[in-house]
Amino acid sequence: MVEYRALIKVMLKPTVLDPQGVAVRNSLLTMGYEAVKSVRVGKHLELTLEANSENGAYCLAQELCDELLANPVVEEYHIELAPAGEEKGGT
Amino acid sequence: MVEYRALIKVMLKPTVLDPQGVAVRNSLLTMGYEAVKSVRVGKHLELTLEANSENGAYCLAQELCDELLANPVVEEYHIELAPAGEEKGGT
Amino acid sequence: MKCAVVVFPGSNCDADVYHALTDDLGVDAHYVWHRESDITGYDVVVLPGGFSYGDYLRAGAIARFSPVMVSVQRFAQRGGLVLGICNGFQILVEAGLLPGALLKNDNLQFRCEWTTLRVDNHCTPFTSRCRKGQVLSLPIAHGEGRYHVDSDTLKEWNDAGRIVFRYATAEGDACREANPNGSLHNIAGIVNREGNVLGMMPHPERATNSLVGGEDGRWVLGSLVDYVERGCV
Amino acid sequence: MAVRTEDIIHNCLWQELGLKDSEYERIERLLGRHPNWTELGMFSVLWSEHCGYKHSKTALQSLPTQGEAILVGPGENAGVVDLGHGLALTFKVESHNHPIAIEPYQGAATGIGGIVRDILAMGARPIALLDSLRFGPLEAPWPRHIFSGVVAGIAGYGNCLGLPTVGGETYFDEGYAHNPLCNVMCVGLMRHEDIQRGVAAGVGNSVMLLGHSTGRDGIHGCTFASEELGENSPDRRPAVQVGDPFVEKLLIEACLELQRTDVVVGVQDMGAAGITSSCAETASRAGTGIEIDVTKVPLREKNMTPYDIMLSESQERMLLIVERGKENVVEEVAERWGLHVATIGRVTDDGLFRVYEGSEIVAEVPARALTDQAPIYRPLAERPTYLDQLQPIDEKRVQSLTDRDHLKDLKTLLGSANLASRRWIYQQYDHMVRTDTVIPPGGDAAVLRVKGTSMGVAVSVDGNGRYTYLDPYTGGAAAVAEAARNIVCTGGRPLAITNCLNFGNPEKPGIYYQFAEAVRGMGDACRALGTPVTGGNVSFYNESDGKAVYPTPVVGMVGLLLDIEKRLTVGFKRAGDIIVLLGDGPVALGGSEYAQRILNELGGIPPALDLEAEAALCEAVLDMVQARILSSCHDVSDGGLAVALAECAFRGDAGATGAKVHLEGDVAPPLALFAEGHSRIVVSCAPPKVDEVVRRAQVKGVPVRILGQVASERFSIFWADDILIDEDTNELTRCWQEGIPCMMS
């Protein structure tokens, strides 16, 4: 068993209104940052997983997303795997 | 002026309690996913920016994080730049 | 009528539902802990409001994996009546018992206030006491109540009258001004295909006594009592 | 890493922990030796102002604490008053000022968490929250950011707990621009027999920790709360605590479940100074000793030293003293609710607080030395010179303002930050959950029903920093008087108060003068109005870069309605009802909203307060409540009479949203409309009841004046034959409702 870090990005589908993104963009505009053309806000999850292989880790992460971490009705996700590396504080 | 996409990850500092991460991990455990050793939940932001150069875009993103997008007291952030490419749904 | 009020860790309207049912409507209600798997013998199961599991990740996302939800699924499949209020609605949607999703309010704030709703389908076990188009005054209290669903389902649900409540003005106009959270088509409550599972964001249990502001919640909870007694709408 | 005792002595390291040299010497004397680093840390937190009340104890001793209704007075986690029917109410206010200045959302959220655990420790079910907030003017971005963060934080935490936030108060003023204040109050309900004490009773009993795991969060939070925010504060900032309302909710249910098992002999919340203060306090209250082993504490971070563990302020934890051999009962309940639990030690009989790390003793100090033997200072009080330079606002000048547009001024006031509708705030709070909120936020006091009885409980939180700045004694008294008036306006009889005293650095004589005078005023008012003090909280050092906050005593009051059907609300009920002003105290423009917003005058001399007149007014209204002759009731406070009347109209029932009022008298129109004063209440009644209202007022010696009539939807105020104000109420309502949302968007 090896430890992997799964970096998971969960975003609202492009067709779903993201009021948070709109609000962030508006405040940036009032702060004078006109160079910011659009903002979308989603979630970023970092998991430490045990798996036999990188592929196994990927499949596990995918399963977790499908089951719990993302809501397929409105969200889409993207998984990246990284070596476990330095432990960054426990949960 | 060129368009860039800034992908920004904002996470609670490792020493700060992440109640969401703990709750997600606990529920994954009761669902039988014992291979998941830790979970942390943060934000992912995608911005479209106009800048003169990649470096300019990076500095702008950094300024935005310091000013508004991240809370330096409890959070840390990480910026990645990508070519503007395909627009992924505007705000 | 015998009613189960499911208690998830973090539920906080369980006692309110229990109290409204027993004290104001004279219903025989019982708490059911989320780890229990036996819900036989009940006529109605209520999933109450609150913040199950802190509403962390997404409202209702974790609660749907509570052991009791397997029984609730089965109960619903056999035609049992299930009412999800607020967080209960969010759990039903996450569990796939109702279509769609409940997203952050468009104003990005938690909202607690009285709203007015139009009854668009009075032929359900949950609205049998109402008239079509009747306007009910019920409170909302949520941060994630913006109903969203894909356009095909929306059309199907619309056409089949499965959208039971819409936020509307006191005159019954489901306009933008009457919408407290940006919900698609002002949707406040929907029912499943079979008509036995209803989810709604507003809180009928907060409006069963004039002392705390109104009695319109009895139109909903009382409809259930009638239905169970009569066995039909 | 352990700091060696030699280094402590050589480098005077106690100074880094905020201890004075004399305090260090006192510790040496109490121990008869040098303290080690962990011990020094323990003293530094318990002897901080926040925990030790070093500078405030003497003044606070003058407050009245006895009364018929008092079941538990100061000294416990919260005071308790009797409601009758075997029921009791517990309540307390606490400040979280420093944390919100750094991180408004989490600062406010953890403030709620802390006060709720105080109530929980008394054995009560928390039933309601209130919040008293102060920020700088909303025109500036930083106060807006703090304000919106604090409101969101209270909402985020309180709503998740299922506790209704039913009231509060919110002021915006330059005096808070650099020192925002957040005071939160929690109210709990219980049966008499369930009252718990924070005692480590019964030698041999187990000391258990329930709730969250322990991390490095907030180490030295209370030392930090006892310092000014200065240039170098960022480095001294303790790790900000992040609240976990979900775990707190579980903790509430688990503690209440344990309450029914009889295995718990003592409960103590863990707030400031975590394990150190909770252990020391329970042992010292019980006159016992306590020993614990830090290796038994569930941790969430690696490499934590005994020092870290003892001083951690991790949230959502409770300390339980449990009958020996019954630990498994607690463990079962903890398991059911998914909470961490651990037996970390036991009660002893030697009066010592002994800390082990495994088998090694890492600290050993008398519990009482920590809790009761902090030095007591009698700071120097010196009347600040600014007070002698205050001049009454030149009323002649104001009287000459005959050409003012009073309607325009009224609209400006109604839309101003301090007078505009608070709906933007309380609609973010779940104020209805638990279905007991009979009078929701927006009235004078909030009223909760007590299910299963005909009773109601009224709660209010009040204070006026600007008045206190201009007249500290009267400001302290006025906070009590206003709270009482608010309770009485709903038909409740005031029972008792708790307070939160927010001041600058007490080591400065001018600040201590403000403090001592405000406390004196508060004490006099409590005696006059029959509302003893059941406890409170002091927050000093609200200064940044040497500039102190407005002195802000905040009073949280509870009252009782024996028959909730007799409650009264602000709004007019029927057109044609007669509007009557009860009380006729002196009015002034000093410190008023009118002076500030319209005249741009910050100073002046605020109105005087006659406590006897106030008491008579309260009695008169309560008498009328019993007789059921009133339709509505509202006190005249910020903004003066015109604003109070407008508020009655805004809240009026359909068809009763207007007023037609005639003013006259020896003051000029602007003063009659907008000057502020205490001891005034506007009531309305059906025409046939007017004589009785007048008679009952006169019996109590309360001046009465008939002002006019409730109208259907027009708001007009006349002066002899002149029209001062005449407007559609809807238009005024719009100004009032849009005030805050406009400033926040």
Ligand SMILES: Nc1ncnc2c1ncn2[C@@H]1O[C@H](COP(=O)(O)OP(=O)(O)O)[C@@H](O)[C@H]1O
């Ligand atoms: N921060 C707050 N949280 C909840 N309610 C609030 C808050 N601030 C003000 N309110 C409510 O708004 C109403 C008006 O407040 P205020 O003007 O302070 O009343 P009063 O002058 O009668 O004390 C009250 O019902 C009060 O409880």
Ligand SMILES: [Mg+2]
């Ligand atoms: Mg008032």
